Amino acid sequence: MNQPISPLELRQRIRSGEHTGNTSGFSQGFVQGNLCILPKDWANDFLQFCQLNPKPCPLIGMAANPGEYRLPSLGQDLDIRTDIPRYRLFKQGELVDEVTDVSDLWNDDLVTFVLGCSFSFEEALLADGLEVRNVTEGVNVPMYRTNIECQSAGRFGGTMVVSMRPMKAADAIRAVQICTRFPSVHGAPVHLGDPSEIGISDINRPDFGDPVTIKPGELPVFWACGVTPQVALEQARPPFCITHSPGCMLVTDLPNSRLAVM
Structure with a gap:
């Protein structure tokens, strides 16, 4: 069993490069999310895809404006460019690299989506x-x-x-x-x-x-x-896209209980 650690502390460890692996079992009790970052002229199509396919693509958060990398509704001091252990980079639908930080790739044209995770x-x-x-x-x-x-x-x-x-x-x-x-x-x-x-x-x-x-x-x-969404991205072939590497999630400050319906 992993030692208890708050989502904020885990994100800080990820940002510093101390944690670069799977996030399963860490910060138990808090929502973890899948990531998709797209150019803004692809964002509306992807948003609609999520809305039409809520079981595989349950949207739990997105940036209010292109270029925003802080998502305060999902976590304190959360930086989407650095706070995921491993990112996947796609060009024209093809996986071209896996990295631990996308700060150097960031620009004001990118829109962030965060989807619920199993x-x-x-x-x-x-x-x-x-x-x-x-x-x-x-x-x-x-x-x-x-x-x-x-x-x-x-x-x-x-x-x-x-x-x-x-x-x-x-x-x-x-x-x-x-x-x-x-x-x-x-x-x-x-x-x-x-x-x-x-x-x-x-x-x-x-x-x-x-x-x-x-x-x-x-x-x-x-x-x-x-x-x-990664399979959909392979087929749609946007010029550029960033996702999480499977198993390496965004750990948020949202309690799992907030997502439960009675």
Whole structure:
């Protein structure tokens, strides 16, 4: 178990280069977010894509104006250019680099979006006594491209990426009940059981993240995943885009409880 650390302290460690890895399990109780930064003439299309696809792209924050890198509604002294452990840089839809700081790339044309992350509902599952296998095994959650079509918006479209956590049937039912309360962090699962029905040919070879053990008698349970926008970006091919590296999230000051609906 990671030592307790406040979101602000963790962001400061990330900014200084002291923490450069996965953020799962850190600053428990607080919302972590996926990142997408685009030129302003692509921002409206992406905003509409998020609004039409709230399960994989639940928007929890965005910059009020192009060029803003402070998001005070999400955290004290939060600097989007430095406070994520690893960023991915895309040009014309192609991944060209991973870096730990994007300050040198920043300009007044960029618009920041922050999307809800499954790490928040994982805490709710754990609190209810359910096992989350990627947490148990200390790896990043396995994520897969699927054949589930997203609703298109302007230049953005494509298929959904899902994350998977294996569970016994009774636990999967309980997970549906728990996660339904968290629509801002992907909500209830989108599929249970046979992975081939959603276009996954090999459950042991995820497209992102790491494989986990699936024990006899367990079902693979699939949630909509915040890596979906990266697939949409690959297809839309904007001239430039910045995202988080999978597993390396923006840790906010928002308590997870604020995103729960009763």
